[in-house]
Amino acid sequence: MPYGFLDIALTPSVRAAQKSMGADHLWEDFKGHRAYDRFSQNEAAFIAERDSFYMASVSENGWPYVQHRGGPPGFLKVIDDRTLAFADYRGNRQYISLGNVNADDRVCLFLMDYPRQGRLKIYARVEALALDDDPALTTAVLDEGYRAKVERIFRLRLEAFDWNCAQHITPRFTQPQVEQAMGSVLERIAALESENAALRARLADVGGAS
Ligand SMILES: Cc1cc2nc3c(=O)[nH]c(=O)nc-3n(C[C@H](O)[C@H](O)[C@H](O)COP(=O)(O)O)c2cc1C
Structure with missing residues (x-):
């Protein structure tokens, strides 16, 4: 049975690390796990409450890069059970995330719920859209009244997600x-x-x- 997130995350080197720690048997058979390749109501409700998340992208030189994205609660929209989208606001104009995803569309999102000590991680492929590329999507994504200059829409296609436990999360x-x-x-x-x-x-x- 597939376990979408680990199908991506378990590279040969990760497998070797698990083996060296005597943990490989834990992750050989995914019996009982969901594929986690479609958002359910549970994930949709969690995502709708978030006012920020972190997005890791891949630089052309192989370095990982992570950046914060914030907005009004629910600014990351669940468009359907495999699609997310959000408005990308103007910032310091370094455009590191944008440049990275233009070269490699793979990203990993990290969403935190500090009061409930929940965390959701999401592998996705992202595309940067101009505001007039898909007017219906732009309308669905924009938050009226939020003071920010929207430069583009990021549309993300879900590959797999996974939940982590509450350990070591201080409620904030x-x-x-x-x-x-x-x-x-x-x-x-x-x-x-x-x-x-x-x-x-x-x-x-x-x-x-x-
Ligand atoms: C005027 C201004 C200055 C900023 N300066 C910084 C900065 O020095 N370092 C930083 O990490 N973010 C800074 N930010 C926030 C980033 O611009 C914002 O998080 C943006 O989305 C970064 O995207 P990127 O890292 O993908 O290029 C600034 C934002 C504004 C509006």
């Missing part, structure tokens, strides 16, 4: 998540501050009268 929270969690505490502080101010004013009145 975004500012809106912290504000939401702190909402009732902040309201209570505001109420106490206003009560405090009223009491001080009354005290001042009493002091002035005596």
